[in-house]
Amino acid sequence: MAEGGQPMNSARDQQAALLALTIHKPRGRSARELVNEVVWSGDAIGLWNELRGVDLFGVSDELRAARQEVDGWISAGYQFVSILDAGYPGHLRGVYDAPPFLFYRGDLSRATDGVSIVGSRDASPQACQRAARIAELLAQRGLPVISGLARGIDSAAHEATIDARGVPVGVIATGIAAPYTPAASRPLHERVAKTGVLVSQFMPTAPAQKHTFLMRNATMSGLGLATIVVEAGEHSGARAQARMAMEHGRPVLLTDSVIANTQWGRELADGRRSNVYPVAGLQDVSNALDRIVWMTSDDVLAQVIPAG
Missing domain, CATH: 3.40.50.450 (Rossmann fold)
Known part of the structure; x- marks a missing residue:
């Protein structure tokens, strides 16, 4: 759950869950395996909850830290997309070693x-x-x-x-x-x-x-x-x-x-x-x-x- 008891389901929440997965690598999964599972399911939050369990007391510290990191990128003015976002290049999304995030300058x-x-x-x-x-x-x-x-x-x-x-x-x-x-x-x-x-x-x-x-x-x-x-x-x-x-x-x-x-x-x-x-x-x-x-x-x- 996000702050105020609202479900985590926004694009930023999905990006935060994707970041948390690649940082913490639950159950010994590699970052590549996790990214591929996220692409397959289209739901980073769902995979995080499946592998780490739902925190009944609110957002976990790991997810909260990841969301702060993503918010920090936005505050710093970085342009970026995650592999779940529509703006991520389609050719790249289709390869097994596609990176979870792309930062960019330009178009x-x-x-x-x-x-x-x-x-x-x-x-x-x-x-x-x-x-x-x-x-x-x-x-x-x-x-x-x-x-x-x-x-x-x-x-x-x-x-x-x-x-x-x-x-x-x-x-x-x-x-x-x-x-x-x-x-x-x-x-x-x-x-x-x-x-x-x-x-x-x-x-x-x-x-x-x-x-x-x-x-x-x-x-x-x-x-x-x-x-x-x-x-x-x-x-x-x-x-x-x-x-x-x-x-x-x-x-x-x-x-x-x-x-x-x-x-x-x-x-x-x-x-x-x-x-x-x-x-x-x-x-x-x-x-x-x-x-x-x-x-x-x-x-x-x-x-x-x-x-x-």
Whole structure:
């Protein structure tokens, strides 16, 4: 029960219950398991009561603290949605490792139907130019460009997207209110937030840690229709995102450079996977996008999954 004896059932109460579940992990459930159960049931409060029991004396201390945290986000002016909210991106909600909350600056609705461009931080000038040309192609086709705002491929892709008046979707590995690292990236963060959307799945002031970059890559994959790997090493975040994209059922486009220079790229592009596209130039990218966009169109999905 909420204050005054009223049932807890508002959107804020649901968000608070979702937060409490992921913090306290009742009965030893993992946060991922709990989020998936909440998505399935559509009721975070009901799952909390099922796992923790209804408090007959009012709202539990854990729920009260979670509600105060959510109210604090609102008071601080943070824009956010939970996985239960209508504004949460639909593509992302459908993957098994979708984050429970997204904090953002800009217009989150513009993150729909984007494509990730990923690659090395220490990319060659040729690879950065290639990333920029691919980003321009996506912008011309009206497809948002998703990237992680790191130096190298990410920055090249987003700068080209903005210059082409496309929609940049920057997914960061820190909290939305955490200091940007390195400081040189701050102007690009601001431009992305102004012209598209800057997104974080972490608590607002959380710093970057090793595992947050991999979690960020999973979110980038889930947000979009596909992932394009421009240049990468044998062990990299780009490789991890390609793997995650395959797990999410998302197509992966690999440049000839990735295929020639990495063992994992050659293995993915061995011809046994119908959703892996080797691309040697912009025309190959365009052809692959034609098929990917067609396969995800409402008309095709309606044929594959009839209504009713």
